[in-house]
Amino acid sequence: MKKTFLLAVSCFIVMTSCSTENMQTVAQENQTEEAVNNFKRAIIIVNNSKDLPVTDEKLNAEYQSFQMSEQRKDLLMPAAKHLIKSTGIKDEQIERTTNGDKTKIILWAMEIFQDNYKKSSL
Numbered sequence: 001m002k003k004t005f006l007l008a009v010s011c012f013i014v015m016t017s018c019s020t021e022n023m024q025t026v027a028q029e030n031q032t033e034e035a036v037n038n039f040k041r042a043i044i045i046v047n048n049s050k051d052l053p054v055t056d057e058k059l060n061a062e063y064q065s066f067q068m069s070e071q072r073k074d075l076l077m078p079a080a081k082h083l084i085k086s087t088g089i090k091d092e093q094i095e096r097t098t099n100g101d102k103t104k105i106i107l108w109a110m111e112i113f114q115d116n117y118k119k120s121s122l
Contacts, residue, residue: 035079035086036116039109042079046072073102080109087112 049072068076084094084105098104 032083032086032116035083036113039076039079039083039113040117042076046075049075067103068106070102073106076106076109077102080106083109083112 046068081091081094085091094105094108098108
């Protein structure tokens with residue numbers, strides 16, 4: 001009787017822990033999907049903003065190309081950071097990895113966006 005009771009309790013604990021883990025995974029996926037949708041909306045807004053300059057009109061030595069204007073980067077930054085954070089990365093790690101460079105943050109978010117774009121319901 002004691003063994004049966006202990007077996008039932010241990011089975012209950014295992015099942016409960018597995019279901020809790022699944023709920024956390026689903027919540028993380030939903031958060032990432034929402035962040036992907038927000039980033040897509042931000043890209044559309046930036047692309048449709050006719051009154052903002054497109055580039056800074058100077059060639060960036062690091063990227064060997066013209067760069068998006070600072071105003072456009074500023075519009076994308078909140079959605080880009082939100083998308084990166086939705087993968088479980090903290091603000092401190094974003095700052096450490098990018099040194100606060102808006103272009104690097106946006107490029108990082110674009111990588112995540114491209115990886116998750118096919119999975120989301122866009």
